[in-house]
Amino acid sequence: MLHIIVCIKQVPMVSELPWDPKTGTLKRETAQGMMDPAARRALEAALQIKAKTDRDQVYITTVSMGPPMAEEILYEARALGADQGVLLTDPCMAGADTCMTANILGKFIRDHCPDAGLILCGSMSSDSETAQVGPQLAEELDIPAIGYARRLELDDHCIRVERHVDDFMELLEMDLPGLVTIDHAGESDLYTPRYVALAGVEAAFKTRDIRVMDRTALGLDNDFNALASSPTKIIEVYSPITRKENRVLTGAVKKMVDTLFDDYGKIISSAMGKDLKTHDHEGDA
Amino acid sequence: MILEKQIWVWADYRNYFHSRVTLQILARASVLAKKNNAVVCAVVFGDRVDAYAGEYIAHGAQKVYVIDDPALKVYNVESYAFLLSTLARQYAPQILLIGATRFGQEIAPRVAKQLDTGLTADCIDLDMDDTGRLVQVAPSFGGNLIAKIITPHTRPQMATVRPGTFQELPHDDDATGEKIRRPLPENMPKPRVRCLKSELQQARVRKIETADIVITGGRGMGSKGKFKKLLDLAYLLNAEVGATRPVVYADWISQEALVGQAGKHIRPKVLFSFGISGAIQHTAALADARFIVAVNKNPNATMMKLADVALVADANQVCSGIIRALKDRIRN
Ligand SMILES: Cc1cc2nc3c(=O)[nH]c(=O)nc-3n(C[C@H](O)[C@H](O)[C@H](O)COP(=O)(O)OP(=O)(O)OC[C@H]3O[C@@H](n4cnc5c(N)ncnc54)[C@H](O)[C@@H]3O)c2cc1C
Ligand SMILES: Nc1ncnc2c1ncn2[C@@H]1O[C@H](COP(=O)(O)O)[C@@H](O)[C@H]1O
Numbered sequence: 001m002l003h004i005i006v007c008i009k010q011v012p013m014v015s016e017l018p019w020d021p022k023t024g025t026l027k028r029e030t031a032q033g034m035m036d037p038a039a040r041r042a043l044e045a046a047l048q049i050k051a052k053t054d055r056d057q058v059y060i061t062t063v064s065m066g067p068p069m070a071e072e073i074l075y076e077a078r079a080l081g082a083d084q085g086v087l088l089t090d091p092c093m094a095g096a097d098t099c100m101t102a103n104i105l106g107k108f109i110r111d112h113c114p115d116a117g118l119i120l121c122g123s124m125s126s127d128s129e130t131a132q133v134g135p136q137l138a139e140e141l142d143i144p145a146i147g148y149a150r151r152l153e154l155d156d157h158c159i160r161v162e163r164h165v166d167d168f169m170e171l172l173e174m175d176l177p178g179l180v181t182i183d184h185a186g187e188s189d190l191y192t193p194r195y196v197a198l199a200g201v202e203a204a205f206k207t208r209d210i211r212v213m214d215r216t217a218l219g220l221d222n223d224f225n226a227l228a229s230s231p232t233k234i235i236e237v238y239s240p241i242t243r244k245e246n247r248v249l250t251g252a253v254k255k256m257v258d259t260l261f262d263d264y265g266k267i268i269s270s271a272m273g274k275d276l277k278t279h280d281h282e283g284d285a
Numbered sequence: 286m287i288l289e290k291q292i293w294v295w296a297d298y299r300n301y302f303h304s305r306v307t308l309q310i311l312a313r314a315s316v317l318a319k320k321n322n323a324v325v326c327a328v329v330f331g332d333r334v335d336a337y338a339g340e341y342i343a344h345g346a347q348k349v350y351v352i353d354d355p356a357l358k359v360y361n362v363e364s365y366a367f368l369l370s371t372l373a374r375q376y377a378p379q380i381l382l383i384g385a386t387r388f389g390q391e392i393a394p395r396v397a398k399q400l401d402t403g404l405t406a407d408c409i410d411l412d413m414d415d416t417g418r419l420v421q422v423a424p425s426f427g428g429n430l431i432a433k434i435i436t437p438h439t440r441p442q443m444a445t446v447r448p449g450t451f452q453e454l455p456h457d458d459d460a461t462g463e464k465i466r467r468p469l470p471e472n473m474p475k476p477r478v479r480c481l482k483s484e485l486q487q488a489r490v491r492k493i494e495t496a497d498i499v500i501t502g503g504r505g506m507g508s509k510g511k512f513k514k515l516l517d518l519a520y521l522l523n524a525e526v527g528a529t530r531p532v533v534y535a536d537w538i539s540q541e542a543l544v545g546q547a548g549k550h551i552r553p554k555v556l557f558s559f560g561i562s563g564a565i566q567h568t569a570a571l572a573d574a575r576f577i578v579a580v581n582k583n584p585n586a587t588m589m590k591l592a593d594v595a596l597v598a599d600a601n602q603v604c605s606g607i608i609r610a611l612k613d614r615i616r617n
Contacts, residue, residue: 099398126546128425130406132394135362139398144363144477147391160481165387167300171482178477185547231403235420236433248584250597257606260578260594261614267576271497271554272523275616 002053002154002176004046005119006062007105007137008039008077010070011127035073038122038184040193045152045182046120047081047194053154059083061113065093065104071210079196079204086112090215095227098132104226105133106140107218116177118159123148123181134181145179146172151190152180290323290417291378293441294346295369297389298329298337299360300485306384308453310446311345313411314382315454320413323379324348330368332358335464342462345454349462350376354469359483363476366392370399371470378441380419382411385445393445402439408446409573419444424572431572449495449552493542498524499553499574501544503567504531505560505581505600512537514604515559521611527551529567545570557607560600563587580604 010033035043043062050058062077064070065088074085088108096104109116119141121134131147138145151162160173161180182191215224249256261268261276269276292314296307307327314325326348327341338349352368369392373381381396383389385407397404409431410422419442421434436442493499500519506512512532519526527544528537544551545567552573559580561567568591571577579592580603589595596603 097403098394099401099403102398130394130404131390132397132404132406135391135394136398139395146478147362148387164486165391166304167486169482169484169486170480172478173481174478231401231439232405232421232434232436234432234434238431245593246590246595247593248589248595248597250584253598253602253606256596256598257603257610260596260607261610264576264578264594265614268498268522268555271576273497274523276611277614277616 001056001115002049002058002117003113003115004049004058004060005109005113005116006039006043006046006060006077006082007119007121007133008043008062008064008073009036009122009125009133010034010064010066010073011036011125033069033072035076036122036125036127037193038124038126038182040122041184041191042120042122042182043077043080043082044191044193045149045180046118048191049118049152049154050081061086061116063088063105063108065089065096065101067094068212071212074210075204076196076201078207078209079200080194085210087210087212088218089212090218090220092215092220092224093226095230097226097230097232098128098130098136100226100230101133102136102140104218104220105137107220108213109137109141111219112213117157118154118176119143119179121179121181122184124184126184131181134179138179141177141179143177143179144174145181146174147181148183149180150183290321291326291348291376292318292323292380293326293328293373293378293382294341295381295383295389295392296327296329296334296337296341296349297384297386298331298334299388301337301340304384304386304448305453306386306389306446306448307341308344309448309451310382310384311341312454313446313451314380315345317380317411317413317419321379321417326350326378328369328372329353330357330365332356338464340456342464343456343458343460345460347462349464351464351466352469353466356469359480360388361476361478361480362388362391362395363478364473366395366399367473368470370396372467373400373441379417381441381443383443383445385447389445393443397443400439400441400443402441402443403434403436404443404445405434405436406445408444409450411444411446418442447550493525493527493544493551494549496525496551497554498522498557499527499544499551499555500524500557500559501527501529501561502532502537502559502600503529503561504535505562506532506537507560507601509535509537511601514601514608518557518604518608518611521608521615522557524553524557529561529564558588558592559604561586561588563589563591 013032013034060082061084062082063086124131146161148163149161153160327346328350383393405421412420421444528542550570556574556577577592579588580596584597
């Protein structure tokens with residue numbers, strides 16, 4: 001039997017966020033959560049492997065580290081076809097950077113899923129965008145890993161992965177157990193996620209069968225503190241969208257275009273690397 | 286035991302000289318090194334890579350660590366990560382910078398984990414504070430928030446740097462630097478990932494990510510035929526063309542042109558945006574655009590609010606209008 005672990009993360013739903021484009025402020029606390037799109041593609045890859053194989057031969061565990069509300073995405077994963085969902089949650093895990101996240105996920109997999117054959121992650125999450133958790137989890141577990149997979153091919157104890165990296169198309173191969181991250185950027189390819197009817201998610205919710213594990217259940221030290229143990233510290237957060245002049249032009253197109261070039265021609269011509277005539281009103285007068 | 290402070294740049298030369306990120310980081314490292322009296326070093330692994338070592342010296346590296354061995358011919362994350370962390374343990378650089386190419390973003394987290402240090406992903410600026418700490422500036426949340434991050438206690442301070450962020454130094458033929466050759470360590474583990482095939486895809490000459498002028502078009506352009514007009518404008522403006530997701534889905538232009546959360550991040554000096562509403566998945570990739578001109582029939586579209594100059598008009602008419610004006614105004 002092949003035991004696949006899919007690491008999924010809950011991220012704020014960016015399009016639903018109350019955000020002010022002028023200041024760029026995002027009210028993260030009030031945000032609704034959703035399954036990280038890249039992790040969703042990883043889950044899709046697992047479901048496709050299961051569909052192609054004898055059903056009893058593949059077992060899918062989804063695991064997420066996050067606040068209690070992250071259980072939502074685990075129920076959704078159950079509704080989509082995952083066999084088990086595990087939520088790692090404890091106040092002492094808050095503020096984990098990628099290293100600490102990989103440590104915690106790694107500890108869970110090592111101690112509670114010793115038979116794991118294939119571990120799947122998204123290549124890059126939509127909120128923190130680090131692309132670090134997958135590779136660091138592979139380090140933590142000391143297993144081989146391949147990033148940015150576009151296509152997987154399983155064959156007994158070996159996996160072949162096609163990927164596109166920095167203008168190179170590569171075909172790589174490794175023995176299992178191993179970790180693969182699924183490319184987050186593909187749009188219309190193999191691992192475009194399936195969707196599940198709301199009723200299915202509701203039914204999954206009723207089962208209340210997500211396993212929740214805290215610090216003690218995971219066997220982390222009493223004084224474990226992810227925030228304090230993270231080697232990086234955020235010292236400031238700000239919005240890049242500074243207040244602009246935001247000049248609005250209306251009226252006849254010819255006039256607007258002339259104003260654009262007369263008032264801002266310097267900026268445009270220096271970016272073009274060509275000279276532009278800026279005052280060209282002879283014909284108008 | 287090395288007493289001097291060193292700033293290391295891992296050399297990502299695959300697809301050189303199309304990809305210039307290593308040279309760009311060397312330029313920034315030179316600025317940082319001056320503040321801190323540090324030595325700028327490049328670290329090169331591969332098979333017959335001497336020419337690259339020379340190139341890095343001409344672009345600001347004062348020392349180049351080279352491991353040259355036929356066994357390193359193919360980029361391999363596991364082997365390269367092992368070599369980089371082995372060398373870093375030996376020479377203890379203060380800072381280790383890596384280009385945020387896909388391969389760079391794959392090797393960096395592994396090295397950071399092996400060295401038990403922090404790593405900041407995809408930085409869009411790097412600075413040094415008065416106490417010599419590296420201030421790493423990285424976007425999160427699709428560029429809508431920027432975080433300043435430090436690595437207070439562990440060394441090296443590691444960051445990956447977004448390609449196109451810094452300007453490379455001019456090639457200086459007279460620059461001198463020291464090449465330090467190291468042998469392949471005997472304890473190097475056999476790589477567990479085997480490469481069956483690695484092919485360079487046809488490289489395009491210009492890239493939207495690095496273009497100084499980008500023209501983006503959205504659904505408001507109306508049709509594939511009308512969208513094509515933007516290409517004429519791009520030719521005159523010496524610009525690259527990008528698009529929103531509906532446009533790519535409708536096949537008005539190829540997937541390569543997608544700008545946004547699911548596509549490319551751009552950083553033009555001037556951005557012309559035609560018929561785009563400004564959904565956050567799209568604008569997430571525009572945070573670094575310096576001057577924005579937006580055209581939309583709807584003055585209340587988010588894209589219009591983000592613009593320096595917002596033209597309330599039909600996108601096609603403005604496109605044609607700008608083409609006419611340019612033909613008139615470009616001095617030959
Ligand atoms: C997970 C996820 C990821 C996504 N990733 C991306 C991404 O990477 N990039 C991306 O672009 N989108 C992405 N999207 C889609 C995004 O949310 C928007 O749907 C998309 O950006 C809208 O494109 P648009 O502005 O071209 O179209 P619309 O939103 O339909 O806007 C068209 C605009 O054109 C204007 N208009 C209409 N006619 C004219 C005219 N004649 N002249 C002038 N103006 C006119 C309208 O007023 C309107 O503002 C993503 C969505 C999701 C859910
Ligand atoms: N807290 C988490 N719990 C479970 N999986 C995670 C978590 N954080 C990151 N991941 C996985 O790592 C991938 C890359 O995340 P990131 O390194 O944040 O870009 C995600 O798509 C997930 O598959």
